[in-house]
Amino acid sequence: MKKDWRKFYGHGIPRVQLEELAGKLIAVEGADGSGRSTQIARLVDWLETNGHPTVQVGLKRSTLVSSELEKAQHGNILSRTTLSLFYATDFADQLENIILPALKAGFIVLADRYIYTLMARDVVRGMDEAWLKNLYGIALEPDAVFYLSVEPQELVQRNLSKNATLDYWESGMDLGLSRDMFDSFVKYQTAMQSAFRKLQKTYGFTIVDGNRPVGSITKELRKKIRALLAGK
Amino acid sequence: MKTFSELNFPGRLIAVEGLDGSGKSTQIYLLKRWLEAEGIKVYFSEWNSSELVKSATSKGKKRELLTPTTFSLIHATDFADRYERHLLPLLRAGYIVLCDRYVFTAFARDVVRGCPPEWVRGLYNFAAQPDLTMFFKADLEVSLNRILEGRPKLKFFEAGMDLRLSNDPYESFRIFQGRILEQYMAMSGEFNFVVMDANQHVEKQQVLVRKLVSEKINLAKFKRRSPLPLPPAIPPAELKTKEQEEDLAAV
Numbered sequence: 001m002k003k004d005w006r007k008f009y010g011h012g013i014p015r016v017q018l019e020e021l022a023g024k025l026i027a028v029e030g031a032d033g034s035g036r037s038t039q040i041a042r043l044v045d046w047l048e049t050n051g052h053p054t055v056q057v058g059l060k061r062s063t064l065v066s067s068e069l070e071k072a073q074h075g076n077i078l079s080r081t082t083l084s085l086f087y088a089t090d091f092a093d094q095l096e097n098i099i100l101p102a103l104k105a106g107f108i109v110l111a112d113r114y115i116y117t118l119m120a121r122d123v124v125r126g127m128d129e130a131w132l133k134n135l136y137g138i139a140l141e142p143d144a145v146f147y148l149s150v151e152p153q154e155l156v157q158r159n160l161s162k163n164a165t166l167d168y169w170e171s172g173m174d175l176g177l178s179r180d181m182f183d184s185f186v187k188y189q190t191a192m193q194s195a196f197r198k199l200q201k202t203y204g205f206t207i208v209d210g211n212r213p214v215g216s217i218t219k220e221l222r223k224k225i226r227a228l229l230a231g232k
Numbered sequence: 233m234k235t236f237s238e239l240n241f242p243g244r245l246i247a248v249e250g251l252d253g254s255g256k257s258t259q260i261y262l263l264k265r266w267l268e269a270e271g272i273k274v275y276f277s278e279w280n281s282s283e284l285v286k287s288a289t290s291k292g293k294k295r296e297l298l299t300p301t302t303f304s305l306i307h308a309t310d311f312a313d314r315y316e317r318h319l320l321p322l323l324r325a326g327y328i329v330l331c332d333r334y335v336f337t338a339f340a341r342d343v344v345r346g347c348p349p350e351w352v353r354g355l356y357n358f359a360a361q362p363d364l365t366m367f368f369k370a371d372l373e374v375s376l377n378r379i380l381e382g383r384p385k386l387k388f389f390e391a392g393m394d395l396r397l398s399n400d401p402y403e404s405f406r407i408f409q410g411r412i413l414e415q416y417m418a419m420s421g422e423f424n425f426v427v428m429d430a431n432q433h434v435e436k437q438q439v440l441v442r443k444l445v446s447e448k449i450n451l452a453k454f455k456r457r458s459p460l461p462l463p464p465a466i467p468p469a470e471l472k473t474k475e476q477e478e479d480l481a482a483v
Contacts, residue, residue: 011350
């Protein structure tokens with residue numbers, strides 16, 4: 001595939017030579033329980049078996065701020081703008097120290113969530129979209145973005161069968177949508193879905209029906225990635 | 233950018249800006265002492281001091297993990313935390329808030345480090361403009377001497393060593409601070425800086441600072457109904473900054 005389309009969403013990172021980024025960046029988005037991690041694990045196996053070196057990144061995995069972010073979330077004491085900037089710092093650290101060097105070395109980088117989840121969360125919480133767009137102007141546009149869309153009712157079932165509980169943040173409890181966690185989860189995930197659909201119009205990612213069996217989703221993802229690697 | 237007064241906040245925000253070693257921290261400390269003695273509701277906030285973000289910032293600095301982008305973002309996170317949790321509620325409650333450095337520090341430093349000016353300004357566009365911003369302008373040599381008096385050597389980021397301007401920390405510091413000063417001067421008119429001559433004697437400057445503040449703000453309106461006892465003296469931040477404490481702790 002020709003690299004001349006490769007670009008940052010905004011001004012990007014100073015002093016990066018885009019044409020040197022020979023690898024591929026593939027982002028998988030979706031709520032907890034959407035099958036994101038399962039699909040990424042399967043993709044890694046498949047890619048590596050076929051001789052492609054891979055690297056994985058994800059939210060809250062930076063050396064710089066991951067433990068501080070974790071702490072802040074436990075205490076639930078950060079206000080909205082602060083949390084948003086904290087996540088952006090976590091993202092930027094991984095972008096500069098993992099994603100860009102790996103792409104330069106020709107790796108396939110699999111992002112277990114990218115900036116869209118961060119933006120959708122903030123949009124749902126009423127943050128200014130122009131502010132977010134400027135903030136994430138540092139981000140590199142991926143070669144492919146797959147959003148695993150699963151009905152909120154199905155997400156509830158999957159989360160409960162896995163953990164027997166719902167996550168505070170994935171239920172959007174900080175928003176005060178409902179005191180009932182089940183209700184809050186469904187309301188929040190519904191709002192997240194519409195935020196994703198809105199972002200999809202701007203960022204043009206692929207929406208994948210995640211309500212289907214694991215195998216058929218993997219099949220679809222492989223087909224699209226195979227085409228991407230073949231430069232089609 | 234509107235001021236807090238224009239936004240109808242009952243409180244007022246006063247910021248000091250300047251290069252490291254310009255003496256601004258001493259000035260704002262003396263201002264705080266005076267306002268406290270006058271029985272005024274006053275709160276002091278320092279750049280890069282939010283408890284939550286501090287461990288990440290010091291880790292980043294110690295291990296030299298920071299890039300211009302993450303340096304900028306982590307300071308914005310720190311500012312947002314102090315702004316949303318302290319400054320805004322206090323300004324709503326009618327306090328006079330004193331800030332040792334405000335968003336202009338980021339506008340100057342981050343841009344010198346290579347971040348685009350529009351991006352940096354965009355990050356901070358949730359913040360209102362101070363009701364009074366005093367810029368302490370000292371000769372570069374004066375600043376350099378003040379910095380070096382208090383401590384044996386320049387710190388990596390303070391000297392702008394991450395920019396690879398020079399292998400000599402002193403030369404690097406000189407170039408880096410010179411560029412920051414240029415940035416400050418370029419925005420001085422836009423943000424209504426009151427430029428103070430920081431080469432003058434400390435006490436003379438303080439007389440001017442107090443005069444300026446009492447002309448600009450009707451201080452009588454900010455008095456506590458029942459005055460609190462005068463808080464104990466805390467040595468000026470510039471003599472022993474947070475960062476130095478971290479450095480000492482790291483040894």
